[in-house]
Amino acid sequence: xxxxxxxxxxxxxxxxxxxxxxxxxxGGITIFVWAGYYNVAASEKHLGITNWILATVRDQSIAxxxxxxxxxxxxxxxxxxxxxxxxxxxxxxxxxIPGEPISPIAQRMLPAPPDLANPVNEYDAADHFIxxxxxxxxxxxPAWPGVGRDDEVWSVVAFVEWLQDTGGAxxxxxxDDAGPEQRTGGGYTNPEAGEAYALSNCVRCHGxxxxxxxxxxxxxxxxxxxxxxxxxxxEYRNGRRQxxxxxxxxxxxxxxxxxQLVDYYSGLAPVETTSxxxxxxxxxxxxxxxxxAGIPKxxxxxxxxxxxxxxxxxxxxxxxxxxxxxxxxxxxxxxGHRTGSDFGIIMARSAANMTDEQIRDVSxxxxxxxxxxxxxxxxxxAGATE
Amino acid sequence: xxxxARHDSPVIGALFFxxxxxxxxxxHLTIAYGGQALLCTLxxxxxxxxxxxxxxxxxxxxxxxxxxxxxxxAVVPRLPFRLLLRRRPVDADDGTLIGIMRLLSALxxxxxxxxxxxxxxxxxxxxxx
Amino acid sequence: MRTTARRxxxxxxxxxxxxxxxxxxxxxxxxxxxxxxxxxxxxTIGGGLIFAAVLLCTLWxxxxxxxxxxxxxxEGMIYGAGVFFPxxxxxxxxxxxxxxxxxxAFASSPTGAPQIAVSGEMWWWRVQYRDAQGRSLESxxxxxxxxxxxxxxxxxxxxxIHSFWAPQxxxxxxxxxxxxxxxSVTATKPGISxxxxxxxxxxxxxxxxFVVVAHPADEYAxxxxxxxxxxxxxxxxxxxxxxxxxxxxxxxxxxxxxxxAAAGTIGPDLTHVGSRKSLGAATLNNDEASFKRWxxxxxxxxxxxxxxxxxxxxxxxxxxxxxxxxxxx
Numbered sequence: 001x002x003x004x005x006x007x008x009x010x011x012x013x014x015x016x017x018x019x020x021x022x023x024x025x026x027g028g029i030t031i032f033v034w035a036g037y038y039n040v041a042a043s044e045k046h047l048g049i050t051n052w053i054l055a056t057v058r059d060q061s062i063a064x065x066x067x068x069x070x071x072x073x074x075x076x077x078x079x080x081x082x083x084x085x086x087x088x089x090x091x092x093x094x095x096x097i098p099g100e101p102i103s104p105i106a107q108r109m110l111p112a113p114p115d116l117a118n119p120v121n122e123y124d125a126a127d128h129f130i131x132x133x134x135x136x137x138x139x140x141x142p143a144w145p146g147v148g149r150d151d152e153v154w155s156v157v158a159f160v161e162w163l164q165d166t167g168g169a170x171x172x173x174x175x176d177d178a179g180p181e182q183r184t185g186g187g188y189t190n191p192e193a194g195e196a197y198a199l200s201n202c203v204r205c206h207g208x209x210x211x212x213x214x215x216x217x218x219x220x221x222x223x224x225x226x227x228x229x230x231x232x233x234x235e236y237r238n239g240r241r242q243x244x245x246x247x248x249x250x251x252x253x254x255x256x257x258x259x260q261l262v263d264y265y266s267g268l269a270p271v272e273t274t275s276x277x278x279x280x281x282x283x284x285x286x287x288x289x290x291x292x293a294g295i296p297k298x299x300x301x302x303x304x305x306x307x308x309x310x311x312x313x314x315x316x317x318x319x320x321x322x323x324x325x326x327x328x329x330x331x332x333x334x335x336g337h338r339t340g341s342d343f344g345i346i347m348a349r350s351a352a353n354m355t356d357e358q359i360r361d362v363s364x365x366x367x368x369x370x371x372x373x374x375x376x377x378x379x380x381x382a383g384a385t386e
Numbered sequence: 387x388x389x390x391a392r393h394d395s396p397v398i399g400a401l402f403f404x405x406x407x408x409x410x411x412x413x414h415l416t417i418a419y420g421g422q423a424l425l426c427t428l429x430x431x432x433x434x435x436x437x438x439x440x441x442x443x444x445x446x447x448x449x450x451x452x453x454x455x456x457x458x459x460a461v462v463p464r465l466p467f468r469l470l471l472r473r474r475p476v477d478a479d480d481g482t483l484i485g486i487m488r489l490l491s492a493l494x495x496x497x498x499x500x501x502x503x504x505x506x507x508x509x510x511x512x513x514x515x
Numbered sequence: 516m517r518t519t520a521r522r523x524x525x526x527x528x529x530x531x532x533x534x535x536x537x538x539x540x541x542x543x544x545x546x547x548x549x550x551x552x553x554x555x556x557x558x559t560i561g562g563g564l565i566f567a568a569v570l571l572c573t574l575w576x577x578x579x580x581x582x583x584x585x586x587x588x589x590e591g592m593i594y595g596a597g598v599f600f601p602x603x604x605x606x607x608x609x610x611x612x613x614x615x616x617x618x619x620a621f622a623s624s625p626t627g628a629p630q631i632a633v634s635g636e637m638w639w640w641r642v643q644y645r646d647a648q649g650r651s652l653e654s655x656x657x658x659x660x661x662x663x664x665x666x667x668x669x670x671x672x673x674x675x676i677h678s679f680w681a682p683q684x685x686x687x688x689x690x691x692x693x694x695x696x697x698x699s700v701t702a703t704k705p706g707i708s709x710x711x712x713x714x715x716x717x718x719x720x721x722x723x724x725f726v727v728v729a730h731p732a733d734e735y736a737x738x739x740x741x742x743x744x745x746x747x748x749x750x751x752x753x754x755x756x757x758x759x760x761x762x763x764x765x766x767x768x769x770x771x772x773x774x775x776a777a778a779g780t781i782g783p784d785l786t787h788v789g790s791r792k793s794l795g796a797a798t799l800n801n802d803e804a805s806f807k808r809w810x811x812x813x814x815x816x817x818x819x820x821x822x823x824x825x826x827x828x829x830x831x832x833x834x835x836x837x838x839x840x841x842x843x844x
Contacts, residue, residue: 301768345826
């Protein structure tokens with residue numbers, strides 16, 4: 001018994017029949033695409049089957065990519081507090097914040113952005129990382145603006161996990177600590193406020209005359225070199241320096257606003273943090289040695305040649321910046337990031353060969369210093385670029 | 387095997403007989419170069435070890451031994467012949483074999499001498515290149 | 516016919532193009548190179564004659580009369596010309612070669628001669644002089660030797676294998692990590708010659724050359740004194756601005772300029788860079804334009820070298836820097 005006998009199919013005719021079926025399919029798809037019969041309105045829900053297909057493909061894709069992700073410590077308060085500030089300004093519009101409803105506009109999106117203020121627990125931390133870093137096709141969820149800034153994404157993930165775990169019960173502790181009202185400011189919803197708006201956007205994370213930065217991952221800007229501050233904001237604005245936190249807030253700054261912000265922050269006296277870091281004395285000593293003499297074997301130049309004494313202030317003043325922040329930036333350089341700017345690329349060679357321990361030690365040393373304000377007097381007018 | 391039946395002698399033996407000189411030469415090179423490399427490494431790692439005399443001794447003895455054996459094979463081939471082919475040489479074919487073997491052994495002796503004499507002249511563990 | 520004539524005319528030009536004298540082993544100005552040169556001609560002429568003889572025999576064997584062919588195939592000819600003659604020639608060559616090797620590579624120099632340590636780094640040469648008084652000074656990419664005195668070069672490297680080759684002076688010697696190789700060189704004529712790294716050491720290996728300057732013996736001490744002196748102070752306004760920029764921009768982190776605060780050891784010493792015969796390990800001419808080009812764009816000149824590109828200066832600042840560096844004679 002052969003197949004053709006079982007199926008009672010005439011194989012000579014089969015070829016013609018297959019062609020007919022293919023033509024019908026092509027014709028049908030063409031008609032479907034061109035006729036506009038399919039309703040893409042967000043106001044009309046998907047069919048059940050469409051929903052199921054989309055959701056399954058989405059979840060499987062996320063799971064496939066999140067299996068290799070190593071999750072850092074997400075109970076880290078610094079990460080949660082920093083993520084909170086970005087969330088409030090950048091995510092709350094669609095995803096809600098405890099105590100406030102999701103904007104009615106966002107509620108009418110399809111697919112609707114999940115209300116993260118109420119525990120959903122559908123995804124774990126690694127999944128959230130993939131979603132927040134890469135965004136989701138066919139939804140309104142954008143990819144992370146800062147290329148290579150996984151460290152920033154983890155801060156937001158930490159906050160999201162905190163939201164999921166606690167339902168935002170202790171929101172005062174994380175979002176509205178004993179700080180100015182601007183911390184929970186309207187963010188992007190109030191573009192008319194001009195200078196006050198611009199500053200409020202900075203104070204949220206970087207603090208002001210009386211308040212320290214919201215988290216040890218955020219650099220203190222007080223009495224920083226104005227040239228460096230100006231250049232940083234410009235680089236965030238034109239994308240040469242990547243940061244999902246900083247690029248959105250700098251994108252619409254005018255040159256005048258930049259100058260005002262720079263004047264404000266460079267004129268502030270340094271503020272004590274509420275939880276000063278306590279690196280070990282041995283680590284600080286090792287860091288001091290590296291800062292003074294470099295590590296010639298690893299082709300690491302001494303930090304003090306550019307970051308102390310009469311060196312150009314365009315390189316920024318790093319004394320007194322937080323250890324976690326400094327270590328994070330050195331790590332970025334080591335990974336090959338922060339090389340889009342002409343100044344940034346100079347650091348890449350030195351940082352490339354440092355080990356984790358050396359980065360920690362150097363950061364500890366500079367964090368332990370108080371800012372040397374006499375450098376402002378000593379440095380002659382630096383050559384302006386940009 | 388039927389090809390060699392009339393001679394009633396092993397093929398391998400004939401091969402080794404023919405290559406008497408070259409085999410000794412290869413062995414000399416292995417011991418000389420290998421030994422020198424090993425001893426120079428030992429000398430580099432421990433300061434007390436006197437590489438020069440050890441190497442000169444090793445290579446001198448090896449050269450002497452393999453050189454003499456090779457020369458002996460060239461001069462008195464019938465003894466290696468009996469040793470390796472287990473019979474006396476009988477006909478013209480054997481004569482050809484012996485002739486080639488003597489030539490090769492003579493050349494191998496020269497090669498062994500060339501390789502051995504350099505250690506007497508040059509510093510033993512110097513980087514020549 | 517015309518095209519073959521043109522092609523064959525081009526060939527000698529190709530050959531001559533590779534014969535610029537300053538890096539030619541066929542124009543020896545050092546004791547080692549001279550011995551290699553004589554060995555070269557002995558072997559070339561000898562080999563050439565033997566080659567001609569073999570060719571002749573081949574032609575006779577193919578086209579010669581039966582008498583000649585009978586002579587050629589005689590047993591005595593085979594043994595004589597095929598075994599004894601080569602054995603004799605090779606023995607003679609071995610003897611000559613051993614004699615040369617003993618003489619040139621391993622001769623020890625008298626203790627009064629200067630010791631020069633050359634360290635190959637990717638992709639430049641760190642040169643340290645130590646003279647009889649124990650003074651030690653560092654320079655880069657140029658090796659100065661006195662004529663007529665044997666100088667010991669201690670060859671080292673801190674990263675991968677390089678090889679020191681100054682064809683007009685001596686043969687090659689590798690620089691191997693973890694090991695110091697000694698090369699004795701004796702310059703026989705004053706002058707400038709060029710050397711090359713002769714062991715592949717990474718992408719810019721072909722751009723790692725150096726210059727050898729042989730001074731007459733009485734001028735050498737004077738040169739050494741000049742080199743040991745601290746850097747010349749800047750005199751014009753432009754040069755002063757250049758020095759200020761040099762120090763404030765952190766160049767001293769990697770480059771040393773003796774006499775100023777710049778004391779870096781990661782990159783080449785720039786104390787007397789203005790008086791060198793070339794820049795960038797003999798890849799660029801020594802002029803202001805080359806300095807500017809290197810500062811701004813060195814990654815395109817020598818990709819992946821240790822210096823980051825400094826695109827942070829204005830045109831005026833670059834002018835000042837270049838003037839300052841060029842003035843460090």
